């Protein structure tokens with residue numbers, strides 16, 4: 088309720104760095120207007136395929152991001168400021184209070200500037216290549232309240248690290264883990280390969296639709312937890328499961344959708360290309376004591392071909408491909424496997440339309456589509472859509 092009553096900042100005054108940052112391209116627009124625009128975009132893109140239902144927006148569209156990055160710079164007077172790099176430059180745009188990032192994370196970033204000053208820790212200078220701390224990554228658990236701080240440094244040697252962590256925890260007892268990530272390369276990658284746990288368990292846990300997931304510095308996890316729940320619940324509602332179905336979770340990532348769905352299904356198989364994500368999915372299944380779920384590492388299209396060749400069947404296929412959408416190899420395998428229902432979760436209406444056209448020509452009817460706004464204030468093509476298809 089507290090969130091609902093918060094006043095919306097005046098249009099135009101909303102963010103002093105909106106132009107230089109460029110992340111929130113719809114910041115000048117009222118939220119209701121933005122939703123309409125996103126809904127129109129989905130309607131136009133899916134024209135002739137299916138008429139989408141009303142878009143599901145956020146009740147409170149501010150401070151939703153559970154993952155944030157901050158860079159730092161030293162001013163002439165020696166004080167340290169945090170912010171983001173202006174695109175294509177080494178110029179830091181100071182950001183005091185980002186409107187879409189988690190507020191706890193915003194506060195921690197501000198506090199870190201003072202801590203770096205008092206501990207005399209040098210922040211990295213992109214021009215000279217001198218300094219220790221390159222960025223900070225903060226991930227917050229929306230339900231659990233756990234907070235992870237990742238100090239991305241050029242070297243594994245962090246002076247007075249124990250005292251530093253204690254001072255940070257004193258100011259922010261909600262910080263449950265602190266990690267030093269070593270990134271000594273001159274690349275645009277935010278994180279390096281090596282993580283050194285300075286405090287806590289090295290990951291946070293968060294709950295989504297009643298399941299618990301581990302989130303480590305590198306792991307993929309949706310950035311808007313409120314809308315992700317809505318999106319996944321819609322997908323499961325569309326699948327209309329009755330406790331007996333065989334379900335395939337294609338492009339399953341760390342297994343989130345499948346793990347939530349398995350409670351309502353007979354059994355779930357998740358297929359994912361990335362071996363690291365599959366490892367996370369397996370440990371998430373253990374964490375939630377789910378037995379009737381398994382994960383396979385490999386290409387989802389090839390997996391379905393193999394199933395069909397062995398005359399195995401699936402009742403429902405849930406698919407959540409990357410922005411590029413699916414491909415013909417996947418879609419033709421899907422048609423061969425011929426599940427009764429397909430629930431397509433898409434983060435790109437354009438590739439969704441292309442894939443739905445293919446399925447429409449190959450024995451499927453597109454029944455329903457619901458857009459969900461996952462990224463308020465950002466460009467109109469950043470909208471997710473859940474679609475229900477059934478075999479004719």
Ligand code: SAH
Nearest residue numbers: 338339340343359360361386387407408409
């Ligand atoms: N459903 C997950 C992740 C979706 S992101 C979630 O919501 O958390 C899309 C995933 O598809 C990525 O993890 C990517 O590694 C995976 N992927 C891409 N191509 C694939 C393919 N051909 N077969 C299986 N997985 C694939």
